[in-house]
Amino acid sequence: xxxxxxxxxxVAALAAFAWTAAAGAALAFExxxxxxxxxxxxxxxxxxKMARLMQSIVxxxxxxxxxxxxxxxxxxxxxEALVHLKGATDPDHTIMVTLNSFFTTxxxxxxxxxxxxxxxxxxxxAEDTFLLxxxxxxxxxxxxxxxxxxxxxxxSWVMGGTGKNSEDNIITDFLNENYDxxxxxxxxKGGGEVAKQLAGRQIHSSVNNPSEALGFYESGxxxxxxxxxxxxxxxxxxxxxxxxxxxxxxxxMQRAVVGxxxxxxxxxxxxxxxxxxxxxxxxxxxxxxxxxxxxxFMSGGDLKAYWxxxxxxxxxxxxxxxxxx
Amino acid sequence: MDILAALIDGIVxxxxxxxxxxxxxxxxxxxxxGAMPGLGSVNGVAILLPFTFVxxxxxxxxxxxxxxxxxxxxxxMYGGAISSITLGIPGASTAVATTxxxxxxxxxxxxxxxxxxxxxxxxxxxxxxxxxxxAFAPPLASVALDFGxxxxxxxxxxxxxxxxxxxxxxxxxxxxxxxxxxVLATVGFDIISGEPRLIFFDITGFSxxxxxxxxxxxxxxxxxxxxxxxxxxxxxxxxxxxxxxGRVIASIRKFSDAWRGTAIGSLLGFFVGILPAAxxxxxxxMAYGVAKMTSRTPEKYGKGSVDGVAAPEAANNSAxxxxxxxxxTLGIPGxxxxxxxxxGMVIWGLQPGPLMFTDQPEFVWPxxxxxxxxxxxxxxxxxxFIPLFLWMLRMPFTILxxxxxxxxxxxxxxxxxxLFDVWLMVLVGVGAFFLRILDYPVAPAVLAxxxxxxxxxxxxxxxxxxxxxxxxxxxxxxxxxxxxxxxILILLPLIKxxxxxxxxxxxxxxx
Numbered sequence: 001x002x003x004x005x006x007x008x009x010x011v012a013a014l015a016a017f018a019w020t021a022a023a024g025a026a027l028a029f030e031x032x033x034x035x036x037x038x039x040x041x042x043x044x045x046x047x048x049k050m051a052r053l054m055q056s057i058v059x060x061x062x063x064x065x066x067x068x069x070x071x072x073x074x075x076x077x078x079x080e081a082l083v084h085l086k087g088a089t090d091p092d093h094t095i096m097v098t099l100n101s102f103f104t105t106x107x108x109x110x111x112x113x114x115x116x117x118x119x120x121x122x123x124x125x126a127e128d129t130f131l132l133x134x135x136x137x138x139x140x141x142x143x144x145x146x147x148x149x150x151x152x153x154x155x156s157w158v159m160g161g162t163g164k165n166s167e168d169n170i171i172t173d174f175l176n177e178n179y180d181x182x183x184x185x186x187x188x189k190g191g192g193e194v195a196k197q198l199a200g201r202q203i204h205s206s207v208n209n210p211s212e213a214l215g216f217y218e219s220g221x222x223x224x225x226x227x228x229x230x231x232x233x234x235x236x237x238x239x240x241x242x243x244x245x246x247x248x249x250x251x252x253m254q255r256a257v258v259g260x261x262x263x264x265x266x267x268x269x270x271x272x273x274x275x276x277x278x279x280x281x282x283x284x285x286x287x288x289x290x291x292x293x294x295x296x297f298m299s300g301g302d303l304k305a306y307w308x309x310x311x312x313x314x315x316x317x318x319x320x321x322x323x324x325x
Numbered sequence: 326m327d328i329l330a331a332l333i334d335g336i337v338x339x340x341x342x343x344x345x346x347x348x349x350x351x352x353x354x355x356x357x358x359g360a361m362p363g364l365g366s367v368n369g370v371a372i373l374l375p376f377t378f379v380x381x382x383x384x385x386x387x388x389x390x391x392x393x394x395x396x397x398x399x400x401x402m403y404g405g406a407i408s409s410i411t412l413g414i415p416g417a418s419t420a421v422a423t424t425x426x427x428x429x430x431x432x433x434x435x436x437x438x439x440x441x442x443x444x445x446x447x448x449x450x451x452x453x454x455x456x457x458x459x460a461f462a463p464p465l466a467s468v469a470l471d472f473g474x475x476x477x478x479x480x481x482x483x484x485x486x487x488x489x490x491x492x493x494x495x496x497x498x499x500x501x502x503x504x505x506x507x508v509l510a511t512v513g514f515d516i517i518s519g520e521p522r523l524i525f526f527d528i529t530g531f532s533x534x535x536x537x538x539x540x541x542x543x544x545x546x547x548x549x550x551x552x553x554x555x556x557x558x559x560x561x562x563x564x565x566x567x568x569x570x571g572r573v574i575a576s577i578r579k580f581s582d583a584w585r586g587t588a589i590g591s592l593l594g595f596f597v598g599i600l601p602a603a604x605x606x607x608x609x610x611m612a613y614g615v616a617k618m619t620s621r622t623p624e625k626y627g628k629g630s631v632d633g634v635a636a637p638e639a640a641n642n643s644a645x646x647x648x649x650x651x652x653x654t655l656g657i658p659g660x661x662x663x664x665x666x667x668x669g670m671v672i673w674g675l676q677p678g679p680l681m682f683t684d685q686p687e688f689v690w691p692x693x694x695x696x697x698x699x700x701x702x703x704x705x706x707x708x709x710f711i712p713l714f715l716w717m718l719r720m721p722f723t724i725l726x727x728x729x730x731x732x733x734x735x736x737x738x739x740x741x742x743x744l745f746d747v748w749l750m751v752l753v754g755v756g757a758f759f760l761r762i763l764d765y766p767v768a769p770a771v772l773a774x775x776x777x778x779x780x781x782x783x784x785x786x787x788x789x790x791x792x793x794x795x796x797x798x799x800x801x802x803x804x805x806x807x808x809x810x811x812x813i814l815i816l817l818p819l820i821k822x823x824x825x826x827x828x829x830x831x832x833x834x835x836x
Contacts, residue, residue: 036742052668059375060672067375069742073533076514076521080532087529109520158790164518186789187517189782196657199679200470215656215678283672 029266031066031093038096040081041162042074042190046128046209049192050255051097053287054125057278064274068095074189077101077163082114091260092267095122098256100167103307103314107324108165116311120259120268121303123275126288127295128209128253129233130171131224133217135201143226143245146205150181153204159183160194160203165323167253168194170314171207171228173321174249198222209253210235210292235292254310255293256303272299332459335690339392339698343384347393348695352703355400356710360408362542362736365417366401366645367662370394374669387673388688392695394669395649398662399451399699402605402642403707406443410436410634411717412729414546414736419605419641421541421771422613426626426633428549433629440711441576442631443638446587448704450639453591454598454646455696463682466654469599474786475797477600479807481780482798484607486814487614488772496818498765506773507781509535516782530745537606538740539750540774544767546733547754550726552761573711579631586616586632587639594640598647604660605644607779610772612640618814627768646696653681653689 037055041047055068073081078101088094096119106114132146140146150157161168164187172185186203188194191212198206199216206213206222210233216222224239228251232241242249257275259268278284279297287293298306318324338344358369377390384390405420410427423443430439457465472480489499512523513534524531590612597608616636617626626633648660656678658664670677675688682689720728737750757767791797798808 048664049668049671052665053671056374056378056668056672060378070371075516075532075534079521080514083529083532155792163516184789186786188786189516192657196470196651196655197473199655200467200473202470202473215676215680218676219679221679287671 029092029264029270031064031270033090033093034066034069035064036088036094037068037070038081038084038094039070039072040074040078040096040099040101042072042193046191046211046253047097047099047255048072048190049211050125050287053283054097054257054275054278057281057283058274060283061277061281063277066093076105076109077166078105079109079112082106083112085119085258085260086112086114088260088262091120091262092264094260094263095271096258096260098254098258100253100310100314101163102254102256102258103311104165104170104318107311107315107318115261116307117304118261120261120263120271121300121307122257122259122268122271123279124254124256124295124298124303124306125275125279125284126255126293128211128255129292129294130167130207130209130228130251130253131213131233131236131239132171132175132205132207132226132228133198133213133222133224134205135198136221136223137201138204140225141223143240143242146225147179147181150183150205151179155182155184157181157183157205158203159185160188160197160206161185162189162191162194163187165318167251168207170317170321171251173317174251177321178247178249195222214291229294233292234289252294254306255295256298275299328459331686331690332694335692335694336697337694338388338691339694344389344392344691344695345698347380347389348396348699349702349706351393351396352400352403352699352706355397355402356404356407356703356706358397359401359404359420360416360714361404361739362408362412362414362416362546362732364736364739365405365419365662366398367660367665368739369397369401370662370665370669373397374665377669378672381673386688387670387675388691388695390669390673391666391688391692392699394666395692395695396699396702398645398666399642399696399703400706402451402645403444403447403703405641406447406634406638407440407714408732409545410439410443411714412546412725412732413549414729414733415541418537418541418775419609419644420637421545421606422609422637422640423634424545425613425637425768426628426630429627429629430631430634435629436715437572437711438576438579438631439634440714441573441708442580442583442634444704444707444711445577445580446583446590446635446639447642447707448700449587450591450594450641450643451646451700451703452697453639454595454643455693455700457595458646458650458696459693462650462654465599465650466679469651469655471803472600473801474783474790475801475804476807478780478783478787479798479804479811480597480600481607481776481783482811483807483814484611484614484772484776485780486811487611487618488769489815489818495764495766496822499769502760502766502769503773506770507777509540509770510774510777511781517785528745530743530749533741533743533746534778535749535753535774536741536746537774539737539746540753541771542733542737543750543753544757544771546729546736547751548757548761548767550729550733551754551758553722554726555758570712573708577708583631583635585620586612586630586635589616589619590636590639591643594643595647597640598644598660599650604648605641606775608644608647609637609641610775612636614772642700649696653677655679656681 039048039051058064085096134140159172194206195212197203199221227239227241229241230250358364380390405417406423408414408416409420409423410431413428415421427439512531514521593612594608613636616632617623648663651657652663658667737747787797799805
């Protein structure tokens with residue numbers, strides 16, 4: 001199964017490469033009106049900041065003849081955005097920045113009738129990372145101490161996260177199941193709000209992305225205990241990964257741009273080209289390394305294959321946690 | 326003394342010709358964007374963000390582009406009042422409360438008075454909040470952090486409590502109006518569970534929720550226009566306004582009448598502004614409610630009280646300064662506009678966050694300096710333009726009505742680029758007209774749709790924290806007193822109502 005999958009990926013990648021190369025030669029499509037740039041999350045979170053940065057880069061480097069107009073549609077863990085894209089009246093001028101709710105929300109809400117494979121694979125800009133954070137006054141400096149304290153406090157230990165059954169919820173569920181904890185999970189609107197709640201000690205811990213917690217980390221208010229990555233992050237060299245601590249678990253967030261279902265091939269080629277330029281810009285590269293983002297640019301068939309594996313993985317995770325049957 | 330020296334340095338930099346010129350330009354742009362229904366500070370700032378990269382390249386500093394955008398933000402807060410007063414359509418969501426008394430004043434031939442009061446109250450609010458910002462920014466940032474879910478919910482409860490008295494004396498109808506607004510606020514996807522709610526007839530447009538401007542423009546644009554047409558069928562409704570400098574100056578002299586509203590708006594607006602969940606719209610609505618509630622002559626509110634114009638106008642300017650505080654000290658936007666500013670700051674190479682005041686003083690202080698300068702510019706520009714705005718009022722209603730109609734349509738489309746919302750806005754307007762015929766107050770419904778989406782998740786998050794125990798709102802040190810005050814405020818008029826009915830059984834029957 002895995003072999004045939006990777007073969008398929010390769011073939012798809014080759015085809016995609018040949019096809020983008022051909023399309024890149026002559027731009028058959030150029031936007032003729034402002035491009036709606038849907039953000040699958042609320043204002044101030046990691047996805048929002050990133051989307052606005054991409055928009056700014058497009059403006060600054062003058063990459064597109066028409067502006068990107070950001071629109072936050074964070075309702076229902078991204079369901080609002082997915083439904084909006086599915087019903088887009090002009091798919092050639094409608095693109096979206098995604099989170100992992102791109103995978104989980106259609107799985108949890110089959111009633112939305114959203115098939116992510118019908119979306120246009122414009123480009124994956126990065127994979128965001130997750131760390132476990134606590135406030136400096138919590139009296140916890142290592143993951144083991146966290147486990148001991150969270151266990152002792154039981155149900156009154158509060159983890160804040162963005163939305164129900166979201167990335168943060170998945171990681172919290174993992175911790176609860178594998179370390180015999182009963183942490184209480186409270187969903188908030190965005191990562192920015194979660195960061196604020198932790199800095200004000202309204203909650204005990206969070207699993208913010210680095211971009212969301214960085215400000216309070218630098219000011220010394222919050223400390224990272226463990227990274228949910230495969231290797232240590234360059235920005236946090238002293239923070240061990242969960243793998244080092246003995247659990248075979250890592251988790252990333254897709255930061256990708258997708259086009260509305262029904263986008264023409266020419267338009268898709270245009271946007272892939274546009275966002276590969278954004279990806280290569282100095283501003284993006286700086287943001288990426290400064291916020292501990294990982295992963296390379298990926299588009300076309302590669303990206304679709306990546307979606308497929310991610311969707312299967314999330315299906316497993318959500319089934320295990322009982323979120324879906 | 327450190328602060329004072331840094332501030333003076335900052336003001337000197339903000340006064341440099343380039344920065345001063347950018348501030349003037351920003352204020353004028355903001356004034357017009359704010360005055361245009363549907364377009365608010367957030368649109369102005371977002372549209373001109375690309376232009377700031379050019380400014381940054383030319384000046385080589387992040388301060389100048391930020392001064393420009395902050396000036397737009399301020400200008401828009403001043404400008405929002407203009408269409409609220411002259412046309413009765415809120416120029417921006419932040420200026421909804423300004424229509425409550427600004428419009429009656431204008432219809433009464435005192436538009437100049439309303440406009441001057443709005444301008445001066447905005448100036449006072451902007452300046453008082455900037456002083457508070459200068460002196461207390463870092464400690465206030467920690468206050469913002471002390472506001473957890475139960476505290477924010479308690480504050481929202483207080484806002485509702487102040488509005489129970491807003492709909493006039495008919496408390497049951499006011500409560501109905503609030504509940505109606507709250508129901509409308511739940512339309513769309515639930516933030517916490519992710520489930521869709523109240524998607525009428527499976528129309529996907531409802532999944533975005535019923536947006537605030539759709540309601541505000543519908544109620545105050547279309548609804549108000551139909552009402553005016555209906556109630557003044559055979560009368561000439563042209564408002565007679567004389568335009569001369571003498572009247573403007575006389576109005577400036579009479580500004581002291583509105584000191585109470587100004588003071589309440591300035592302080593309350595700033596405080597609500599610094600809370601990341603809130604922003605200028607709830608701030609101005611709350612200021613209006615509190616000003617009315619504490620007034621000795623609450624019956625004048627809604628009929629042309631200058632305090633009723635001053636309170637929301639002082640508050641929205643004060644709140645816009647306030648919302649810069651969590652943005653600069655915590656890296657968290659307190660309003661949609663600051664979310665865009667934050668994005669700008671990142672791309673100009675700044676790192677907004679807890680370390681900004683210590684690490685980047687060369688950015689922070691000139692910006693704070695420019696807050697002072699921009700406010701002075703904004704009030705002068707605004708006063709200078711008043712004759713032009715008054716001229717709009719001299720249009721006969723037969724011209725004004727179609728103009729309002731077109732502006733309402735264009736404004737709604739401009740805000741959301743979505744025809745569904747335009748239709749919904751018209752529908753809301755017709756609905757509001759009928760509610761008004763039946764003597765239901767619509768302002769509380771408008772308030773509910775602003776505050777509902779803030780209050781509901783906070784209520785549920787609080788109850789998750791406490792395992793469903795409502796005492797969390799009473800036992801926490803900050804939430805407790807706020808909740809108790811709110812409950813007393815809600816109960817007072819009810820007790821009064823019951824007492825009156827017990828005393829005068831006859832009159833209650835006839836009522």
